[in-house]
Amino acid sequence: MIALLQRVSHASVAVDGKTIAEIQQGLLVFVAIEKSDDKAQADRLLQRLLGYRLFSDADDKMNLSIQDLHGGLLLVPQFTLAADTHKGLRPSFSPAAEPRHGRQLFDYFAGQARKQYPHTACGRFGADMQVSLTNDGPVTFWLQVSNEKHSEY
Numbered sequence: 001m002i003a004l005l006q007r008v009s010h011a012s013v014a015v016d017g018k019t020i021a022e023i024q025q026g027l028l029v030f031v032a033i034e035k036s037d038d039k040a041q042a043d044r045l046l047q048r049l050l051g052y053r054l055f056s057d058a059d060d061k062m063n064l065s066i067q068d069l070h071g072g073l074l075l076v077p078q079f080t081l082a083a084d085t086h087k088g089l090r091p092s093f094s095p096a097a098e099p100r101h102g103r104q105l106f107d108y109f110a111g112q113a114r115k116q117y118p119h120t121a122c123g124r125f126g127a128d129m130q131v132s133l134t135n136d137g138p139v140t141f142w143l144q145v146s147n148e149k150h151s152e153y
Contacts, residue, residue, distance in 0.1 A: 001041045002032040002081045007139035013123040014130045021121035023072025032081035033097040042109040045145040076123035077106045
């Protein structure tokens with residue numbers, strides 16, 4: 001599983017011109033599900049992103065997590081993050097999970113996030129979403145959790 005974390009001062013998701021999710025200061029997280037991903041990867045990725053320290057403390061050091069800050073968490077499914085871009089001029093989406101598997105695992109991930117962190121909002125899987133954000137910093141990190149031994153980074 002892949003997560004692209006963006007520290008934001010505001011972010012929102014609209015579908016058909018209507019805002020369906022919105023946060024103020026916090027994290028906007030684009031989430032990609034790959035073919036071999038399962039609930040174990042989802043749990044590990046959630047643990048990492050909830051504990052990842054990317055907010056500044058009183059000494060202006062990145063020592064605070066989203067949980068420390070009590071900020072918003074906006075999860076947005078984005079299968080394009082799983083694209084293979086190693087060759088050619090067109091991305092291959094062969095690493096991405098099939099839609100049914102992707103939806104099930106994203107729904108599980110979002111449900112676990114809501115249980116563990118009450119300030120969670122979500123985009124809509126499979127929808128044409130318009131995402132607006134104000135990146136704070138800018139601060140952006142890529143987290144990936146794999147089911148292969150020693151391949152997590």
